[in-house]
Amino acid sequence: MLDPAHVAGVGMIRFGKYPATVTLERMAARAATAALADAGATADQIDAIIVGHVFGGPVAGQRIAVELGLDGKPIANVENYCASGATAIREAWVALSAGLHDVVLVIGVEKMTDRIFGGVRPDPNDLDAAVGYVMAAGHGMSARRYMSDHGATRAQIAAVAVKNHAHSVNNPYAQYQVPISLEQVLQARPIAEPLGLLDCSPISDGAAAILLCNRAGLARLGVSGAVPRVLGCGLVSGSLRSGDEPLNAEDISRRAAQEAWRLTGVGPDDIDLVEMHDCFTIAEIVRLEGLGLVPVGEGARWTELGHTGIRGKLPVNPSGGLLSRGHPVGATGVAQACELTWQLRGTASGRQVAGARTGLAYCKGGTVSGTDGGSVTTLVMQA
Amino acid sequence: MTPSVDDVAELEPFREGVFDLDPFGLRGVRCAVGHYTFPVRTFCGTCKSELVEPVPLSGGGVLHTFTVVRQAPPGVSVPYLLGYVDLPEGCRLMARIEPRPGVEPAIGAPVDLVPAIFSDGGSSADRLGFAFAIRNEHPDPKERHDA
Numbered sequence: 001m002l003d004p005a006h007v008a009g010v011g012m013i014r015f016g017k018y019p020a021t022v023t024l025e026r027m028a029a030r031a032a033t034a035a036l037a038d039a040g041a042t043a044d045q046i047d048a049i050i051v052g053h054v055f056g057g058p059v060a061g062q063r064i065a066v067e068l069g070l071d072g073k074p075i076a077n078v079e080n081y082c083a084s085g086a087t088a089i090r091e092a093w094v095a096l097s098a099g100l101h102d103v104v105l106v107i108g109v110e111k112m113t114d115r116i117f118g119g120v121r122p123d124p125n126d127l128d129a130a131v132g133y134v135m136a137a138g139h140g141m142s143a144r145r146y147m148s149d150h151g152a153t154r155a156q157i158a159a160v161a162v163k164n165h166a167h168s169v170n171n172p173y174a175q176y177q178v179p180i181s182l183e184q185v186l187q188a189r190p191i192a193e194p195l196g197l198l199d200c201s202p203i204s205d206g207a208a209a210i211l212l213c214n215r216a217g218l219a220r221l222g223v224s225g226a227v228p229r230v231l232g233c234g235l236v237s238g239s240l241r242s243g244d245e246p247l248n249a250e251d252i253s254r255r256a257a258q259e260a261w262r263l264t265g266v267g268p269d270d271i272d273l274v275e276m277h278d279c280f281t282i283a284e285i286v287r288l289e290g291l292g293l294v295p296v297g298e299g300a301r302w303t304e305l306g307h308t309g310i311r312g313k314l315p316v317n318p319s320g321g322l323l324s325r326g327h328p329v330g331a332t333g334v335a336q337a338c339e340l341t342w343q344l345r346g347t348a349s350g351r352q353v354a355g356a357r358t359g360l361a362y363c364k365g366g367t368v369s370g371t372d373g374g375s376v377t378t379l380v381m382q383a
Numbered sequence: 384m385t386p387s388v389d390d391v392a393e394l395e396p397f398r399e400g401v402f403d404l405d406p407f408g409l410r411g412v413r414c415a416v417g418h419y420t421f422p423v424r425t426f427c428g429t430c431k432s433e434l435v436e437p438v439p440l441s442g443g444g445v446l447h448t449f450t451v452v453r454q455a456p457p458g459v460s461v462p463y464l465l466g467y468v469d470l471p472e473g474c475r476l477m478a479r480i481e482p483r484p485g486v487e488p489a490i491g492a493p494v495d496l497v498p499a500i501f502s503d504g505g506s507s508a509d510r511l512g513f514a515f516a517i518r519n520e521h522p523d524p525k526e527r528h529d530a
C-alpha cells in the first residue's frame with residue numbers, strides 16, 4: 001500500500017460567476033494563496049505543482065505558477081474532464097509516496113461562464129456527441145429508466161436537490177446558499193426530461209487548492225500534530241457495455257469503489273460521509289448505489305427519508321455538492337477534498353458531520369460512446 | 384419529416400463506416416461466440432475477441448429509455464428526442480428518436496432505423512446520419528391509403 005499524503009493546507013474561492021476580467025490564473029492563484037496561508041507555508045517550500053482543468057487552454061498550470069512565483073518548478077496539467085482535479089490529487093499522492101517530491105501543490109480551476117453555453121457535451125469526435133448527446137440528456141435518460149425499473153418517483157429524485165441546497169446554506173464557498181423547495185425543483189424549466197433546471201449543476205467559475213506532503217514535507221513545513229490524510233485515490237475508466245445489462249448498472253462506480261478499498265484498506269462500512277459528484281440529481285442516487293453504499297434501487301427512497309442528510313445514516317454532500325456549490329469542472333475534485341479536510345478537522349461549523357473520521361469523494365468525468373463513462377475517481381481521506 | 388434515402392443521397396455521411404446506404408442500415412461486427420458490436424471495431428466489444436466479421440445490423444429495435452432535450456449548446460436546435468435503442472442482436476446504442484404525431488414515446492416502444500440529416504445549425508454542411516423513428520403500430524387505414 002502506498003503511503004498516505006498529508007494535508008498541510010487547503011483553500012478555495014467561492015464558486016460562482018466571475019466577470020471575464022477575473023482570469024483563470026487570478027482565481028487559481030487566490031485559491032493557492034489561501035491554501036499556503038492555511039498551511040503556514042511559503043511558495044519556495046513547494047516542490048511541484050499539478051493543475052486539473054479542462055477548458056483552461058494549453059499550459060494553464062504554468063501561467064498560474066508564474067502568478068505565484070513558482071516559475072521553474074515541475075508543473076503538470078491534468079485533464080480527465082470533471083475528474084481532472086481529483087486525478088491531479090491522485091498524481092500528487094503517487095509522487096509523494098514515491099519520494100519524487102515532498103511538498104506538492106494541487107490546484108483545480110475552471111473558468112466556464114465566459115466560454116460554455118447551454119451545457120457541456122463530449123468531444124465532437126465521440127459518436128454519441130455526433131447524434132446529439134449532451135450531458136443532461138444522459139442523466140434524463142438515466143432518471144426515466146431508474147423510475148421505471150425501481151418504481152421511484154420524480155419527487156424522490158428531486159429531493160436530492162432540496163437536500164443539497166439545504167446543506168449549502170451553511171457553506172460560504174457555495175455558489176448558491178439559499179434553500180429551495182421541492183415545488184421549485186418540480187416546477188423548474190425542463191432541461192432534459194424528466195429533469196429540470198434545478199436537477200442540474202450550474203455552469204460555474206472557481207478554483208480550489210490543496211497542499212499535500214509526505215513525512216519529509218511535513219517536517220519541512222514544520223507541521224506537527226495530526227492532520228487529515230489522503231489514504232489513496234482510485235481511478236478507473238469506462239468499459240464497453242453490452243446491451244443486456246441495466247442502464248444504471250453503474251459498473252464503473254462498482255469498480256471505482258473496489259479500487260478505493262484495495263488502495264486504502266478502508267471498506268464501505270468505514271465511510272462516515274461522502275462528497276458525491278451530483279452533477280445531476282439522479283447521478284447522486286445511482287452512483288451511491290454503484291459504490292455499494294446504498295442498496296440498488298433504494299437511493300431515491302433513502303434521499304426522501306433523509307438518510308443522506310447531514311444527520312442521516314450516510315451523510316452525502318454536506319458542502320451542498322455540485323448542485324449548490326457550483327461545478328467549475330476541473331475545480332470540483334479539489335473542492336471536494338477541501339470539504340473533506342474541513343469535515344475531518346471538525347471545522348465545518350454549520351454543516352459539520354458529527355464524528356466524521358473517514359470520508360469518500362467521488363468524481364465522474366466525461367462520457368465515451370458505448371462505455372459506462374469517461375473517468376471515475378474515488379478519493380479516501382481520514383482524520 | 385423523415386427524409387427518404389433518395390432525398391439525402393447527395394449528403395456526405397457524417398462519419399465513415401457507420402452505415403451502408405443501399406439498403407440503408409447500420410454496420411456492426413459479430414464475433415465467433417455471437418456477440419454483436421456497434422459501431423464496427425476490430426474486436427468484439429463484449430469478449431474482446433479479434434475474430435470478428437462485419438455484419439449488417441437490424442433496422443428495428445426497442446426504445447430502452449429516452450429524454451426530451453430542451454436545452455443544448457449553440458448550433459443544436461431544441462427540443463429533440465434522444466434515446467437508447469436496444470437492437471435484437473443485443474446492442475444498445477444512442478440515437479435521435481423521431482416522434483410520431485399522436486404517439487407518446489414510451490419505454491419499450493418499437494422503433495425503426497431511418498436516415499436523418501445531421502446539422503450543426505449551418506456552421507458546416509449538413510451530413511447524412513441516422514435516427515430511429517417510433518413505429519406506427521396501429522396505422523390509420525386512411526394514412527396508409529394516402530401513402
Ligand SMILES: [Zn+2]
Binds near residue numbers: 414415428431432
Ligand atoms: Zn464476443
